[in-house]
Amino acid sequence: MQERGVRVTPQRAHIWRVLVESGEHFTADEVWERVKNALPGLELSTVYRSLEALRTAGLVAESRLPEGPRMFEARPRIHPHLVCDGCGRIFHPDPEVGRRMFEALDADSGGFEVRELHVMVRGLCAECAGQGKDKAES
Numbered sequence: 035m036q037e038r039g040v041r042v043t044p045q046r047a048h049i050w051r052v053l054v055e056s057g058e059h060f061t062a063d064e065v066w067e068r069v070k071n072a073l074p075g076l077e078l079s080t081v082y083r084s085l086e087a088l089r090t091a092g093l094v095a096e097s098r099l100p101e102g103p104r105m106f107e108a109r110p111r112i113h114p115h116l117v118c119d120g121c122g123r124i125f126h127p128d129p130e131v132g133r134r135m136f137e138a139l140d141a142d143s144g145g146f147e148v149r150e151l152h153v154m155v156r157g158l159c160a161e162c163a164g165q166g167k168d169k170a171e172s
């Protein structure tokens with residue numbers, strides 16, 4: 035964290051650890067639920083500020099589903115999301131896919147400096163496709 039120029043506070047270190055260890059996407063509320071026992075008196079607004087500091091340092095990525103709240107996770111800023119219409123789960127393709135997207139944009143966007151990439155792909159996961167599940171059924 036220090037390497038990225040983030041001032042390390044106990045809150046930030048704890049929030050970062052929760053995100054890394056879970057490997058999941060959390061809203062700020064969900065992060066708060068998970069850290070408030072370990073950090074008594076912690077306010078939701080502090081969680082937001084900590085997430086913002088981690089995001090600015092590139093340690094945390096923020097993304098948003100079309101109808102959803104802001105979500106945070108400990109992953110690089112450039113990673114596509116695959117959202118299943120059947121079960122609503124979020125998947126990540128091989129990190130190589132994100133890297134190739136980034137390289138293609140970087141090479142062909144006329145000098146535009148790409149810093150973040152939010153890609154949301156909708157479809158059916160292998161499990162739901164196998165069960166013939168679709169939105170039309172629900």
Ligand SMILES: [Zn+2]
Pocket residue numbers: 059097107109113114115126
């Ligand atoms: Zn993600």
Ligand SMILES: [Zn+2]
Pocket residue numbers: 118119120121122123158159160161162163
């Ligand atoms: Zn699914």
